[in-house]
Amino acid sequence: MKAQEKYREMSIAEFFAKNKELAGFSNPTRAIYQTVRELVENSLDATDSHNVLPEVKISIKEVEAATDDKPAKYEVAVEDNGIGVPPNEIANAFGKVLYSSKYVIRQTRGMYGLGVKAAILYSQMTTGQPVFIVSSTDSSDNIYYKKLLIDIKKNEPVIIEEGQLLKRSNWHGTKVYLTLEGDWIRAKQKIIEYIKRTALIAPYAEIVFETPENEIYYFPRVTKKMPKPPSEAKPHPHGIDIEQLKAMVSFTKTKTMLEFMVEEFQSIGEITARKFLESIGIDPNMNPKMLIEKGNSKLLQVVATGLRTYKNFRPPRSDYLSPIGEELIEVGLKRLFNAEWVKAITRQARAYEGHPFIVEAGIAYGGNIIPTEEPVLLRYANKIPLLYEEREDVSYKVVSSINWKLYNIEEPMPLVVLVHVASTKVPYKGVGKESLSEVQELESEIKNAVQEIARSLRLYISKKNSERTLREKIVTISKYIPEIARSLSILSIPPDKWGTDGKNNNEKIIEKLVKIVSKSIELPKIDGKEEDPEKIVRSVIANVKLEQ
Ligand SMILES: Nc1ncnc2c1ncn2[C@@H]1O[C@H](COP(=O)(O)OP(=O)(O)O)[C@@H](O)[C@H]1O
Ligand SMILES: [Mg+2]
Structure with missing residues (x-):
């Protein structure tokens, strides 16, 4: 008898439930850390990216003590004063993996529509408890709440309880409560460090953290100055792949390839569009929908390759990126380390594969910094502190290859180096978002940034x-x-x-x-x-x- 394979499709929720480590949930320590991180990221995206001065409250409470064979259970709650989630979107935003409001070309912390659902899946699998969400948008007269679980096989939300209350104040924002198995004792230092580093580059935020031991970590707002919120952009042709092109063609309302090029991409004028289409032998009057008609896959391929490789497009626009800015980085470094000397720089925008990025760096020297053999490296990507996988990160490669003696800095050195990469597409190594790849353009920008400040430090x-x-x-x-x-x-x-x-x-x-x-x-x-x-x-x- 021939053995027969059984075929079936796996839902994306099931995939992540089975591959928790891919999203950063590999053990009870990482899980509680990652949960805090995903919730805080969403809270900050809902505030500073929309011109709201953030107020974020984080609390972790032990709800069940550990036993010999089971880790303790914790409730993690994060509250913000952000833009809130519209009531008809709450269920999908929190109950459907790969559902997101951030699939646009904009610099946000979130990007996969996975983060909070990975935390909810982990919570659900370790405690069986639903997630509890309370939210209200600015314009709404009500506060909405929902308790839900994720149907893992179908990748769909299952509402356990829902309702609404009349709003008596002008509160807007979101509160999320999750219960999960975690190892607070092991995660404690990392979580505190994560919150500290978040406060460092967001001195305009007020952040309160209450630990299971009822200790309070309070980071008051020290400035009302905020980075300009990121705006949305059209894609640059160099960053397009076949799947994206197909999607764009199927959604476009334009009737000719010429219009399609001018309307759907950033900074392409009629002249460039004509020259480009001529160079790949496409009739400017052709209907773009032709590209997705049966039998035209070669044509589609030609256009996709052309878009990625044509040399005469203007470089990607960077004015919609939202760097932190030299002043805020310096304020943050001074506050955290009471440093003797600080300096930060924001470099000019560059691009890799059609994605614009800006590198910022800061150095703090002396003061309360404890001298160590290597400088302390603080890595950030789109304003998120990265704490794990340091040695795999391109910034580590750059910073550890610098000979600090050349800059008059002796070992052990009281030195902190901060690197921030802002981009509409950060080249993370994995979906857990912990380290950045060695993209050559990025590497040389980081090097230039750090060396430039190091030269000022040498002078000092x-x-x-x-x-x-x-x-x-x-x-x-x-x-x-x-x-x-x-x-x-x-x-x-x-x-x-x-x-x-x-x-x-x-x-x-x-x-x-x-x-x-x-x-x-x-x-x-x-x-x-x-x-x-x-x-x-x-x-x-x-x-x-x-x-x-
Ligand atoms: N605190 C919050 N405030 C406002 N919207 C939120 C909040 N948390 C989550 N959301 C919404 O839920 C969506 C899904 O979140 P998430 O799964 O973390 O994915 P991502 O952050 O990558 O978009 C977000 O895109 C956002 O629209
Ligand atoms: Mg998120």
Whole structure:
């Protein structure tokens, strides 16, 4: 008898339920960390990306203690003052894997429509509890709530309970409550670090975190300045693949290839469109729908390849990216490390494969930073802190290859290096979004950014060193001024006039010497400030006691 295979399709929800580690849920420690992360990411997307100053409250409570063979259960709750979810979208947004409002070309933290559902699936599989969502949009008169589970086989929400309340205030936002098995003890440090780093680059947010031990971590808002929210863009032809092209063709209302090119892509004018179509031998008057007709797959292929490779399109637009900005990075670094010196830069936009990106970097030096053998690396992508897989990340590759001695920085170094990549498509290595690939354009931008700041730091350190040497010199010379003045005053006045005249004379000579010494030394300007050498000379003299 021949063995026969049984075929069936797996729903995407089932796929992620079986491959939890792909979405970052590999064990109870990672699961609780990842849950916090997914919820906080969504809260921030719903606030700062829409010009709302974020207020985010996170709380974790133990609801069932661990036993010998089972981890403890925790309720994770995250509340925000964001734009809310429209009532008719709540069920799918939280109950259908790959359902998202973020499949547009815009710089957001979320991108796969998977995040919160991965957390909900994990919660459901470890505790059987539904997720509880409470939400209201700005324009709504009601607050809506739903308790739901995900039907894993069908990839569909199953509503357990729902309802609405009349809104008595002007609150808008979302609260999400999830119960899951987790290992808080092991995850604690990472979760706190994640929240700290989130606060670092969002000093305009108010963030409160309550731990299961009822400890409160509070990050007040330190500025109302927010990065400009990202806007939506049309795709750039270099970033298009066949599937996307098919989708665009099937949705377009345009009637000719010429119109299609001009209307559906970014920064393509009529002239460029004509030249491009001519170069791939396509009639500008052809109906774009022809591309998805049966038997035309070769034609489709020609257009797709042409779009990706044609050299004369303008580079992708970057004005819709939302970098954090030099000022906010510096504010954040100063606040977190009380650093002696900080500097940040935002580089010009570049592109890889049709996707624009901006690299930002910051360095903090000294202050409360604990010196270590390697600099502490803080990685961010679209404003999300990345904590795991550090060594696989392109930023690590760049930062660890820098020879810090060349920048006057000795080991161990009190040094923090921050790298932020903002893009409409961040080249993550996996859907867990923990590290970035070694895209060559990205690598060289990161290198340029970090080196540029390191050069400023070198200047600062060398000025500081030469200031120290000069200071020591001033101190050594100044110490002798009183003694020299006394000898000179004795020598320049005859013995019978030593009394009061001698004293006056002595003071005059001291004054002269102070001026001479202070004038001969110029201290370097550090961060625009220059110290007065005369002050130093006088304070040294004041401390010298002459022997009678
Ligand atoms: N706190 C929230 N505020 C507003 N909308 C939210 C919130 N959480 C989730 N959503 C909506 O649910 C959708 C799905 O979220 P998620 O599964 O995390 O995917 P993604 O963030 O990748 O879009 C989001 O695209 C968003 O529209
Ligand atoms: Mg998300």
